[in-house]
Amino acid sequence: MVSGTFVEAPPLALAGEAGVRPASRETGRSRARRLAPPYLYLLPAVVLLVVWTYQPLAQTFVLSLHSWNLVPSTPMEPVGLANYEQLLSTPELGRSVWRTVVVILGMLPFTVLIPVAVALLTRRVRGRAQGVYRALVFAPMLVAPVAGAAVWQWLLDPSAGAVNRILGTDVNWLNTTGTAQLAIIVITGWHVAGFAVLVVTAGLAGINPDYAAAAKVDGASRGQVTRWVTLPLLSPTLAFLVLMTVLLSAQWTFPLIDTLTQGGPVGSTTNLYYLLWEYGFRSHDAGLAAAAGVLFFAGFIVVAAVLTRLAERLSHHDD
């Protein structure tokens, strides 16, 4: 059979032809034709990837060492590491990093704690009801961020909003320094919690039930099984959710901040992500924004490396 060679080298297209001809007499041209197909299939994707992801990434590195105002006709001036120095010395940066940390910590209940509780609870409920709960919890995920922003602005409206009228308060949620960040976190949490529930549910479904059964036979209570068997086996899923939260929280909040608070009041919702946007597109200082982008990229790599290492260490429970 030829099944072994299929994945080795000869492509589908010219297999018959190439098979007849001895390899030693293969001309350069037919060799090219034999090797070309996988590259041709990859070509569109790779070209797009290079043009729209990797080449701009390299340009961002270069740009971060220059001063430029984004106007094509003005030249870029090399300034060395000045952008990084300016960035790392802005008092605003430290504050925005701290706010990013707050957002990430504030998101963890929505992306990890509540989803785990809900997924464990849905196991108790079966049949049609389970599907209905899941469909309802998942629905916010499908709401466009701007539409979500619109309805929450309405719900949180200081005078006529449903939240104040139901709670009997008159808080201007989105325009008060203390509550604006909280509101952004809750709205973002509302958007993504359903997704996290589904991820945990899938994680639970992938756990071999024999472990729990064995623990039960040994006399473990339900709580003990959950604590000492199910949760450890679920740890790769939990690690994934934490990684997702850390990397993407600030990104998820962006459309909400841009439409609801514009980083305010008095900068209280300006996280790192929004700060970058402002540097690049409000101040028209491209070099500064690029330097911030590079720092962001470096941060992504460090966080991802640490958390993947962590996930790997945790994931050989189920061997």
Added chain:
Amino acid sequence: MTTDEAVGEGSRARRLGGHLVLGVLSLLCAFPVYWLYATSLRAPEDVYSLSVLPWPLSTASYAEAFATSDVLGMLLNTGVVAVLSALGQLLIALLAAYAFAAWRFPFRRLLYLLFVGTWLVPFQATMLPNYVLLSRLGLLETLAGVIIPTLCSALGVLLLREHLNGFPKELLDAARMDGRSSWSTLWTVVVPALRPALAALGILLAITAWNEYFWPAMVLQRSNAVVQLGLRSFLGTEGNDWGPLMAMAGLACLPVFVLYLVLQRHIVNAFVRSGLK
């Protein structure tokens, strides 16, 4: 099954507790969506009403939204962006995934890592050069400028490759014995077998493109060509007109919700799979 049995044998109280917590949570999650549509369907004088049911029903808010902005044009534009973007991503990802699954070739691993690596490149790190490139190409403020940079979906490549890895090699071999070219094998053997996966991924990509905000906001600037941006221009101005705003937001979500009602299971599966890779 066995865990279900083991857990299910619990008392009624446990199950009731589960229903209670889940019921409250589901209501909290669904309430804003319900309130959005409820407000949009109230008569103008009832907009501030707190009654749960919007009664009498009225389409005045929708009429107002249609009168003040080109809602149909926006929905159409967004639809074009979503469909073209999803189809383009699907086709390009299918070709790339096919290459990875059916051949071994030099630099295969490296090329694959190129796709995986995109996960680590935040949007911030590429947006400025991309913006400049689009402006050089004269694609700013055009729908093409919104679509083209999104056409390579690393997620799509990885997911489809995953599916193709489970694809029986014998079928590919049989097609080759029949003397078919790799191109015709792709379309007559692989694509029909992959149809469910392609459909799920396509829906996921279309919904994502429909709801996309960041990139269109950059490319289209302050124009309102797509519905997410049109909605934004309604927001933030002092003294919102809540009825028409909710009508507009409702329309912006409607196509996605209709898809969700029809294809619920597939959509949920597609989202979960995408998250697990």
